[in-house]
Amino acid sequence: MPKPPPPRPAPVRKPATPGRPKDLAKREAIFEAAKRLFIEHGYEGVSMDQIAAEAGVSKLTVYSHFGDKESLFAAAVKSYCETQLPDALLADVPGMPLRERLLQIGRAFYAMISAPEAIAGHRMLCTPRMAETPLPRLFWEAGPRRVQAAFAALLERRVAARELEIPDIPRAAAQFFTLLKGEPHAQLVFGCGEAPLDAKAVEAHVAASVDLFLRAYARRR
Template sequence: MSEKNASPAAGGPGRPTDEAKTEAILDAGRALMFAGRFANASMDQIADAAGVSKVTLYKRFGDKTGLTEAMIRGQAASMTAMIHAANRDAPTLRDQLRNFGVTLSAFLLSERFYHVDAMLTALRRDQPGATRRFFEAGPGTMRSELMAILGAAADREELAIDDIKLAAEDLLSLWRGFKEVELRFSARETLGSEELEAHVDHAIDVFFRAYRAQG
């Protein structure tokens, strides 16, 4: 029996989750999201793109909101893993922040993020109650990760910070900067790697002038 025609009870209760099918659904959802087609895609279309039955799709994620949250959470987890790996041997706070900023900004200042933002705008109109969960799954997670780095630096007295959350939000805002506005209006091309790194470094310089401990 094919996956498309499988009974939802196939395999019986307690059957282990088929991770390959779960990843296929997430991959299909991300492909649609980054192409700007997820918001208008039906669950049937998502299931077809993933090569699974609609029963499997609903069983794994419940509904489209659940799938959206899982995709956002997965994107944040992927970036967090990259940052942790890069920072494992980072010798200085600047190196840690640079690794974080380059990883995050490469996504935020990309065409892919433009489509994600457009999708969230559409979903916010239709499902306003779900957007808080989307925030916690994505931006909230990244803010918490940055707060942990800044908090540790403040404990080492490298930074003078009264409000860790506000400081993290300041740096995140610097990394997004006006370049995001230019990209949104197609007023500039996507940043190359050298320009992206220079943008991240400049933001860190400004941040350090505000928060670097004196003495």
């Protein structure tokens, strides 16, 4: 009687590769969809269903990444700010003259806050309905507070190098960005300016703001 053939070894299964690239692509699609819809329709005018449809994902996927619409809005703001003004751009550059470094930061900051999507977001946050929600606070933590904290670290290093004399560094950091916004940004938000500043006018505005800041805090020799 012939012997039965030996059993075949079980096929070796390859370990499943994690779906990180796919997850990251979905997350980015959700970000982009949320930013577009928030700018076009405002926070209240956008639902998670709309964001999911715009991103080409399920609503469950949106919730699994961000939890709720408030968290998604805060994450979108944070992503926009970090992309337009990354921490590396706010960091000090040893050996670079202080005024030149401040001009670089000033140009990047003004470009960020004067972009159409930033103006639309600012107007949205200033509406009475939004003022009654946690969203302005979420925006503040994700955007201005991060920028000011990173810039304050630069000021601390320049104070230690005896280039600046600042009694209250966090206050000075806030003043720097307030100067850069100035009247041109207010006109953009209110829609009362003749037109956005051209490149030459922006450069003059940024330079004047930086020079005023340095007149206040540059160390007297």
